[in-house]
Structure formats: C-alpha cells, structure tokens
Amino acid sequence: MRQLTMMKATLEALSGEMARNPAIFVLGEGIGKRGGNFNTTSGLFDFHGPQRLRDTPISERGFVGLACGAAMTGTRPVVDFMFADFVLDAAGEIINQIAKIQYMSSGRIKMPIVLRGCIGIGHAAATHHSGSYYSLYAQFPGLRVVVPSMPGDAKGLLTTALRCDDPVLFLEHREVLGLKGPVPEGDHLVEFGKASVMRQGSDVTVVALALMVHKALAACDILERDGISVELIDPRTIAPLDHDTILRSVAKTGRLLIVDEAFAPCGIGAEIAALVADVGFDELDAPIRRLNGAHTPTPYSPPLETAVVPSTEIITQAIRDLCDE
C-alpha cells in the first residue's frame, strides 16, 4: 500500500468528501488561499473557492457560533482551529449549544459539525500551543472525540466524521502529522468506537493514544527482544470508547498500562482504569498503571519540554515494572 503522511491522508479524506458532498464547507484562520497552517486545506481553495473555504478573523467563539447555526440549517461545517488550544475560546458554543441541540430538539435538528485542531507537545511550541484536551470533551454527552495516531486511520476516521450527523472533535497530534504510514486509496471508513490492536501480545496490555502509540511501538520492539510480549491498543476514538477490545485484552494479559501524554487527573487513563477495575477486576494480576505527561503547563525550554513527555525509555521501564508486579 502507498505510504502517506497523516497530513496528506486527512487532506485526501476532506478533499474526497467535499467533492462528494456540496454541503461541506471549511471555516478557520488561514485555511483559504493559504491552505491551512498545517496544510489541512492545501489546494482546496483552487477547486472550491471562497464560498466553501472561508477565512475567518481571530474570533473563535464567533465563527463556532456561526458554524453551529449553519449546521442547524443543514450544512456540514468543518471548523479548522489550527491549534486545539483555541477550541477553548469557543467552549460555551460547543458544550452548551453544539453538544446539546440534538437532545434539546428531540433529534429534529442534526448537528453535523467537525471541529478539528492540533494537539500535543513538541517543537517548543510552549504552553498555548501544546495542549491535549480530548478527555475534557469526552466528558460531555453529545460529542464524539477522535484522536488518530496512524495516517490510514486518520483518513478513515475523518471520512466517518464528515458523514456523521453528530458533532465530532477531530484532534490531530502535531508530532504525528508528518509521519508516514499505509493509507488505502478511494473510499475508506473507520468506524467510531473500534480500537485498533497495533500489536498482539500476551504479557501486558498497553493502551496508548496519538504520539504515545508510536513511542509505545518502539517500546514493544525493545521489550520483545527481552521476551516481554506487549499487546498494544490504540482506541482511536475516546468517545465512544471501545470497552470490549480493552477488556478482552486485559482478560488475556492480566496487566494494564495506559500511556497518555495528557494530564493524569480525571483523564482518559483514569476512565479506562476505572472501567477495567470495575468490569475486569477478576482478570487483573497486577495493579493498573498510568503513565502520563507531567501535570504542568508545558515549558517552552526544549530540554524541559522533552522532560514532561513520556519517552520510549520511560514507557519501556514502566512496562517492565508492571510485569514485575
């Protein structure tokens, strides 16, 4: 299969769906002629023009409210936030209106919005451009939260998002945008709520998201040489979360480590740990462990920035420690 970067893979999904469905349009800063800060709309302006690629001023709450109203009228807005940190500026519109309107209208009004933006720590982007907020949005009913790690998955998940009638937060880790991977040609859909088992293993289950999937894969390789067999699961979407795949894996291995770059308190790792402690308690042969990024605003200083993110070495050691429990 051909290898594409995640950037190219999602552009292919957006381009294909825009061609297929004229109701789709994109809103955001610099997504018109410029083609998006991260090339998310590169070349689309030439095809679809300013009607469907609408540059906005720096006013997140304004254009998200606009998108909400547009979606109520039957269009399919894609809001491109560049950095997901600034989705927060529109939190009221998203949480109070976008997430609730289908319920409030007894399902008569659909809310087919895709809210996309980059997450994650890297490149000394400092604390206003490094956040990972997926756990926050996963807490609210009515929102779907997608966190892809692989280009092929990203294409399939964005296509599903663009055909979905629910609001979707599509959060792309900036440090994996340039990573290449196999991407199917043509129509490619990945269902929400279906985890991907990246590695089959028997000794320990590791659940990881986004960039941490790649670091955990490297850890798997190191540990395999020492005879430790890791089962690596990428949930791909955290709302809905694939309970079955995680529970099945823990039933096999008896051990669970959740690796998450985002903050530990009240995060997705805590959610998964609670799930397994509840439903999978009798399967556990060791305590559930979490490995998270440091609970601190992200430092600008490159060495400090490196220090707050779980590294392959730390993940490897955490898995070893868990196997010794």
Add this chain to the structure above:
Amino acid sequence: MNEPIMPTPITVPRLGWTMEEGTFIGWLKNNGDLVQAGEPLFTLEGEKATQDIEATEGGILQLSDDGPKPGDTVKVGAVLALLLEEGASDARHKRTPQSAPQESPSTSIDPTHPEAPARPPVPVLELELALDAPQPPVATVIATASVRISPRAARRAIAMGVPWQDLRGTGRTGRIRERDVLAAAPKATSGVAATPNTSRNKPASATSGLQPQLSGRLIPFSPTRRAIARRLSEATHSAVPVTLTAQVDATQLARLRVQLKAAALGTGHPAPTFQDILVKLATQALREHRLLNAQWREEGLFIPDPINIAIAVDTEEGLLVPVLRDVAQMTLEQIAASSRRLIELARARRLQPGDLEGGTFTITNLGGLGIDAFTPVINPPQCAILGLGRVQRQAVVTGDGIVARERMILSLTFDHRIVDGAPAARFLGTLSRLMDIA
C-alpha cells in the same frame, strides 16, 4: 532549615546464604531503651541457629504495638522496629512500620517526574499468622491469613483448587500472581483449570479419596523443619544413595570404654562415649578411603583436605548436625570435649551458623534408642553417612566354641555416583578392623 532526623529501621538480617525468613524470638531491650551500637538487640532463629542480633547503630528503641511477637515468622529485610535519634520527638514516628504509606495500586507513576518514576520504599514487613497459642481450625486460619494475592490469581486458585494461602508470591511486593498459582497447581488439575466442575461428575479417584475434608489443625513448619526437609529432599533427589550394613564386633570397644571410664574418674571430665571413639576410628578409616570423604560437584569430584565429621544431634526442635573440624588432628579426649560442647549448644539452640557448616562425613547414632540397623540419609554435599546401631551382647561362634561378644551393626549410606559398592564395603572392613585393635 533543620532536616528532620530520620529514624533507623531495625531489619531482619540474613543469617545464612539461603535464609529467606526466620522466627522472631524476642527483644533483648525494652521500648524506649537507649541502645548503643554493638549491643544485642533481639534474638532471631534462622534455619538452624538462634542468634542474638546486635544493633548496628545507636538510638532509642521504639517498638510498635503491631510489631512482631515472639514466634512470628519474619522475612529477611523486614523492618521490626525503629531506632530514634536521641532527643528526637517520637510523635513524628507514631506510625508503625506496617502502616507506612504503601504504594496504592492505582497510583500513577509520578507525572511530575516522568524521567524518574516514583518508587516509594516497599514495606517489607509481612507478618504471617500468629502461629503460637491455641490453633484455630484450618478454615479459620485461611480466613484470617493476610496473604496478598492478585484478583486474577485468586480466581485461578479457586478454579483449580490450589490452596494459595501457603504459596510464596513472586510479585515485587510479595503478591501472589497467577504464575505462582499455576506453578503450584498439581499437574493433573492444570488441564481442567477452565472447567473446575467437571471433576464433580467423575467418580471419586483413588487420590481424591485420600484427601477427604478432614477436620484438624495445621501446624506450620518451623524454619528448622523446612531446612531439614529441603536438605534431605536434595540428598535423595540428587545423590544415588546405597546403604550397606555390616555386623561388627564391639567387644574391644566396650573394654576400652570401661578403661576410659576408670581413667576419667576423679578428673571431672566425662569419659569419651562410644560415638566419640567411633568418630576417631572412622576418621582413621577415612584417611585410607578418601573417596568416602569426597563431594560430588558439577565441575568434578572434590576431595577436601580436612576430615570434618558432622554428628547428628536429636533436639526438641529437630535434627541438628554440628561439625567437628579437622578431626584427624584431634586426640580422643579433644573429640569428646568438642563433641560434648556442640551437643550442649545444639540442645540449647545456641549453635552459630559456622558450627553447622563444612562437614565432610556424618555419623548418626540410633543405638541408644534401641535401633540395630537403619538407612541414614546423606547430608549433601557429603558422600556418606555412618549409622551406629545398638551395642548388644550376643552369642558368637568362634572356632568350635560359643562365646559372648559385644556386637553392633554399622549402616553406611553412600552416594553411588562417587564411590562403588566394593570400596564402600572395604571402608566398613577397615573400620571393623580398627575396632578390633582399638
């Protein structure tokens, strides 16, 4: 800023290479006593010896209410109590070693230091059941056992019918893990692990009939008993033991003993015993038959320079085998004195670990208990063990007449890997000849 003064934990030392746990006998100091480094602090029973343990640091002894009680099994490294620096307020140390903060199972690795996952010190003290005093029925023992086991291992143990209360966990904190249960499961049942109920539908097998739900009480093994069992199992599993018995004439020995008794009168020293004389004679025989003093080692046959005779001593706690060193250099009187000292120490449980090490040949004596012949078990890594039977006056045909003679049976068990039957027989022949001319 004043650094808080850290208390020094008092831990269980390792008294021998293989010691994993011991029995706490008691404190030699009281709570609140000022202890100097080097002073005896408590008494600990290891596998074969009981020792007074000295304080390695000075300080004020702080015992806790839930610290070990006399008779408790304590693991090597376990914290028994604390030594506080003189003048330190003990209010800060009210917490007992056992209640020290434990790593909560759901604690995440410290997110503020991802490069150095936090590792709180592991509380090692795991007091097992209080084993003394009235023994509750087995079922109650199980219910109150504070053995830690993972949910998965517990489920597996129940499904397989493995009594996990006796297992030793291999988890980092001593937790019993699934693999420990699987390792302990009888081979026959591991196949039906997933379907534990099937056995109910089968007719009771011969073995299940032997293990009915008996009522009774469980007496835990002492470290001594476990050590004996392990060494003897090793001996029978690795060595190839063969026992030869020979009836020998002890008349001359009996005469010698009468003379020695007479000589000892008024000296204040007891006369050498039959066993002492045989230790001396066996040593002479071993000098001619070095293979019986040899040891099987993986890298080859090891022939020790000295002849160190271990003597089996029956004590209340079980069999102990202290060692008489370099017996070839000792007179009979020296053998008798050393032997008497070791036997007294053994019975008083005051042997030091060094007293029990380095034996090259063992002598065991059941004659005094009315046994004629038996099959002694080799004390590894030694090659052979000589069993002394009862000395008895018997009618013996000599020439055309019948005379009364003192007779006894020697039982020699040897490791056939090291020495063959004929050389072992010749050793007994030599010993018999030496007895005649003693």
